[in-house]
Amino acid sequence: MRPELVTEDAGLAALRGEWEALWRRASAVPGGATPFASPAWLLPWWGAFGTGMPRVAVAREGGRLLGVLPLYLLDEGGARKLLPMGVGITDYHDALLDPSAPEGLAGALLAAVLEGAARDGAALCDLPDLPPGAALRDAAPPLGWREEGWVGEPCPVLHLPGEELRGAVPSGTPGVPSGTLRKLRMSRHRAERAGGWSAHLATAEEVLPFWEALVGMHRARWTRRGEEGGVLADPRVLAFHREALPLLFEAGVLRLWALRIGGELAAVYHAMAAGPDRLMFYLSGFDEARAFESPGTILLGHVAEAALAEGRRELHFLRGGEAYKYAWGAADRMNAGRRLLPPE
Structure with missing residues (x-):
């Protein structure tokens, strides 16, 4: 299947029903999708903070939505970059995938956005706050794209x-x-x-x-x-x-x-x-x-x-190493971040 891009607010709003149904399937399994991946979280975020242009990759098979990667293109300081919707107030980011999604779908969704970003003149794509087990931690970028990584905040x-x-x-x-x-x-x-x-x-x-x-x-x-x-x-x-x-x-x-x-x-x-x-x-x-x-x-x-x-x-307990979290016996899990850079 070849993912498509949603690039307008109207298309994003039209996606809501399918997105909700996909999120419910993906969140019903142990270790599955969190509320941070739901339209109930991300669409209000876009309404409050969305100052850029949607770049949301969607994948369907037989008319059924199997994957959504909600990013957006931001002009900042004279440069364009891609960021996840929800950035700043969202503790866990990832692609939203159906439990039956084929292996490699997260990489295909990421590639669809990055190929479009190259045409848009984006200088980079930042993917912060990827928790352990996130599909985007291992999703391969398109050929020629370079990568830098960092250790994110502890999430006890x-x-x-x-x-x-x-x-x-x-x-x-x-x-x-x-x-x-x-x-x-x-x-x-x-x-x-x-x-x-x-x-x-x-x-x-x-x-x-x-x-x-x-x-x-x-x-x-x-x-x-x-x-x-x-x-x-x-x-x-x-x-x-x-x-x-x-x-x-x-x-x-x-x-x-x-x-x-x-x-x-x-x-x-x-x-x-x-x-x-x-x-x-x-x-x-x-x-x-x-x-x-x-x-x-x-x-x-x-x-x-x-x-x-x-x-x-x-x-x-989500992001941050406040003392009270450890007083309850919580142990750190570390988020990770990726910066993807287009071919030189």
């Missing part, structure tokens, strides 16, 4: 046990230090003495109100630390999330949890389910006035238990 992952929960914590969770489990028990006891605690998963009507609460807590915390608004300072980031969150909820992957202590909102956690086996922690906010009860610890413990109850075996 916590492995969960296979047994049922016992008591208030994940009993025997491999890798979770006993000190962290003691802290979780202590935090829960403190919250009980402060009026009790409860964790609640957002309904469709609660998604945006919970999100706004997360934004307020996150921005207040980072502003007090001297970083105005933190990662939510950019209005485009806020616009993206406000559009994407309801779509992610409809897709069945959003896990937006809220914690209340003494009846008052104390923390919100934005997580996403990735197939049947993984949960990805994306962003959180908590009320620093409740620091004594450690609401972030309480909510993270509860979400880990909920993930186990769903049969999930990995918690992905």
Whole structure:
């Protein structure tokens, strides 16, 4: 099969239904596609950040969509380059492939984009944040293209046990230090003495109100630390999330949890389910006035238990080596990056 290129916004919008169906097939298998590859994530990103020209490779066989590689062409500083849609706020990038896709399809999709990029005068193609196992890590570029690589950011992952929960914590969770489990028990006891605690998963009507609460807590915390608004300072980031969150909820992957202590909102956690086996922690906010009860610890413990109850075996903390991730026993997995340069 020979991939085709989608180069206009209208064609991108027309692809949505097929793309959604492909993503559902690809994400249904263990270790399959993540929400970062879904149109529910990438099309809102394009609406908020897309200042270039789509260069999306698609492959079909018998009328069935088997592969999508969503890149775009950006003019920056007098030079043109190719980047993945979602770049900047997306922790894992890859081509989206049907489980039945033939071997080498990722390379064919990449070649289709790069051959077009050469005609467009692109100086390079950057592919950052490729996780272990990504098809694009090994996809061969067209003949004559040169490559440079780099080690990306750590993405710590916590492995969960296979047994049922016992008591208030994940009993025997491999890798979770006993000190962290003691802290979780202590935090829960403190919250009980402060009026009790409860964790609640957002309904469709609660998604945006919970999100706004997360934004307020996150921005207040980072502003007090001297970083105005933190990662939510950019209005485009806020616009993206406000559009994407309801779509992610409809897709069945959003896990937006809220914690209340003494009846008052104390923390919100934005997580996403990735197939049947993984949960990805994306962003959180908590009320620093409740620091004594450690609401972030309480909510993270509860979400880990909920993930186990769903049969999930990995918690992905995504990019960054923050200390709290390792306190839970997570171990690094390294993203990688590739820079592809056209023939001289």
